[in-house]
Amino acid sequence: MRNGRRLVEFRSHYKGRDILRDSGSFCVGQYKEAESWAVVAKHQRRTSRPSPRLKNGRHRDFHRIEKISFRKMNLPQEHKIKEHCQKVPVARSNDGQCCSSGHSCWTRGCRALSKQDPSAMLSESTNKLGLSLYHTMVNDASLKSQNVLFSPVVLASSLGVMSLGARQNTASQVKSLLNVPLHEEKLHMSFSELLGDVSNEAARNTTWKIGSRLYGPAWAKISKDFAEKSKKHYGHDHNNINFRDKRSALQEINKWAAENTGGKLPEITTDLPAAEGAMFVNTMYFKPHWGEAFSHTMVDKRGFLMSRTRTVSVPMMHRTGFYPYYEDEANQLQIVEMPLGQKQTSLLVIMPFHVEPLERLEKMLTAEHLRQWSKKLKEVAVAVSLPKIDLDIKHELQKHLQQLGLVEAVDKSKADFSGITGKKDLHVSNFLHATAFELNTGGNPFDETVFGREELRSPMLFYADHPFIFLVKDKNTDSILLIGRILKPNGDGRHDEL
Numbered sequence: 001m002r003n004g005r006r007l008v009e010f011r012s013h014y015k016g017r018d019i020l021r022d023s024g025s026f027c028v029g030q031y032k033e034a035e036s037w038a039v040v041a042k043h044q045r046r047t048s049r050p051s052p053r054l055k056n057g058r059h060r061d062f063h064r065i066e067k068i069s070f071r072k073m074n075l076p077q078e079h080k081i082k083e084h085c086q087k088v089p090v091a092r093s094n095d096g097q098c099c100s101s102g103h104s105c106w107t108r109g110c111r112a113l114s115k116q117d118p119s120a121m122l123s124e125s126t127n128k129l130g131l132s133l134y135h136t137m138v139n140d141a142s143l144k145s146q147n148v149l150f151s152p153v154v155l156a157s158s159l160g161v162m163s164l165g166a167r168q169n170t171a172s173q174v175k176s177l178l179n180v181p182l183h184e185e186k187l188h189m190s191f192s193e194l195l196g197d198v199s200n201e202a203a204r205n206t207t208w209k210i211g212s213r214l215y216g217p218a219w220a221k222i223s224k225d226f227a228e229k230s231k232k233h234y235g236h237d238h239n240n241i242n243f244r245d246k247r248s249a250l251q252e253i254n255k256w257a258a259e260n261t262g263g264k265l266p267e268i269t270t271d272l273p274a275a276e277g278a279m280f281v282n283t284m285y286f287k288p289h290w291g292e293a294f295s296h297t298m299v300d301k302r303g304f305l306m307s308r309t310r311t312v313s314v315p316m317m318h319r320t321g322f323y324p325y326y327e328d329e330a331n332q333l334q335i336v337e338m339p340l341g342q343k344q345t346s347l348l349v350i351m352p353f354h355v356e357p358l359e360r361l362e363k364m365l366t367a368e369h370l371r372q373w374s375k376k377l378k379e380v381a382v383a384v385s386l387p388k389i390d391l392d393i394k395h396e397l398q399k400h401l402q403q404l405g406l407v408e409a410v411d412k413s414k415a416d417f418s419g420i421t422g423k424k425d426l427h428v429s430n431f432l433h434a435t436a437f438e439l440n441t442g443g444n445p446f447d448e449t450v451f452g453r454e455e456l457r458s459p460m461l462f463y464a465d466h467p468f469i470f471l472v473k474d475k476n477t478d479s480i481l482l483i484g485r486i487l488k489p490n491g492d493g494r495h496d497e498l
Contacts (some may be wrong), residue, residue: 118190125180149393149484165420188233205341207287211260213237215279261285264436277429290443291339315388324377351468381459389439398431
């Protein structure tokens with residue numbers, strides 16, 4: 001605009017709040033009792049010298065100021081403003097916490113997320129997908145007594161690849177499951193940026209090797225356009241394989257998985273589906289380095305109570321430090337958050353006070369509860385004991401994704417992946433997700449400045465000797481990188497208690 005941009009300044013006497021917002025990215029919300037007024041100003045850009053700025057970077061040399069009311073704007077104070085609010089995403093503060101669902105935040109230190117903030121939209125959608133899939137999986141009778149672990153981000157990226165080749169109603173179901181309100185090109189670019197960021201081992205000082213591959217039947221001709229786009233945005237490989245030669249096909253898939261994870265996943269499958277279709281495979285090796293290391297001298301053998309009657313002996317790591325911590329007495333649970341690597345990621349462990357099945361906690365595992373718990377975390381002295389973990393966990397997800405709405409993609413008679421082969425001759429026969437996960441003592445040097453502090457003499461206790469839920473979260477985007485539960489860590493001497 002030649003005359004510069006319009007600025008709208010809203011001042012509210014509601015709880016003393018006062019903030020400046022660009023027009024088009026503000027939200028009055030539902031402050032019915034607020035005495036609000038607006039100043040609409042046109043700023044004339046000057047080319048001769050920079051304009052004076054306020055602390056928040058806004059121009060202040062307005063050449064025209066006009067006080068107006070909501071009535072003059074023809075905005076009924078409840079209806080029209082609500083309608084505008086629906087167009088504004090949730091505001092997010094500088095520490096990553098949501099300020100108010102559905103409304104931009106008026107408190108200092110928060111920024112309004114505009115429609116052009118794809119990372120926030122992608123994060124919110126992948127988190128919802130991850131939580132929905134987690135609930136679907138833990139309610140599966142075949143997984144009732146099993147460890148669960150998967151990456152919502154990696155899973156969603158494979159659905160992004162799928163959306164590149166899906167057409168018609170198949171494409172609609174894939175996009176509905178992803179539920180990211182972005183144009184297609186922006187969606188793929190956002191996935192590319194997120195995957196590149198979270199898997200940057202040098203910047204994060206955390207090992208996370210991600211491999212994704214589409215195995216197509218030997219007869220399937222994968223289009224050049226699909227292959228190039230999926231490689232460009234997702235780093236997704238493709239390979240044709242003869243599924244009828246079962247032994248050879250299994251060897252090839254397992255060999256690729258082992259190579260991609262440095263030998264941590266030597267065998268991700270021992271069987272192949274009867275139907276000859278496309279096979280999506282995700283492999284990951286995740287080994288976090290602690291923000292502050294555990295001492296190798298503070299590791300000993302302890303009993304892990306799988307239930308009230310079954311115990312397994314595991315190496316248990318111990319350390320005392322200052323961590324964000326919360327105890328929910330009403331719901332009988334405790335939470336600790338432990339920084340990883342360069343503190344761009346963290347491990348959030350959620351555990352019941354006592355040994356019990358995790359169903360009760362799992363029902364509470366929602367986006368809203370996670371937000372509430374995160375706000376209540378306070379940094380205090382905590383004596384943490386965690387089992388060493390060295391697990392490889394594999395899941396076939398096609399059944400669970402089908403329950404979430406991905407119906408046509410796995411139906412041979414209805415699937416339309418003509419964007420992959422040019423014909424309606426391909427369906428998804430398997431969706432394999434395998435993760436090697438390690439927790440040990442390694443990490444950054446201790447913070448010696450905390451030694452001798454009085455709080456360390458009487459720390460809170462977080463003794464993880466029974467099943468727990470955990471999440472690995474990205475601090476920059478608030479994305480859930482991994483979500484899982486530990487019911488039975490690797491150990492020896494498993495026995496029944498009398």
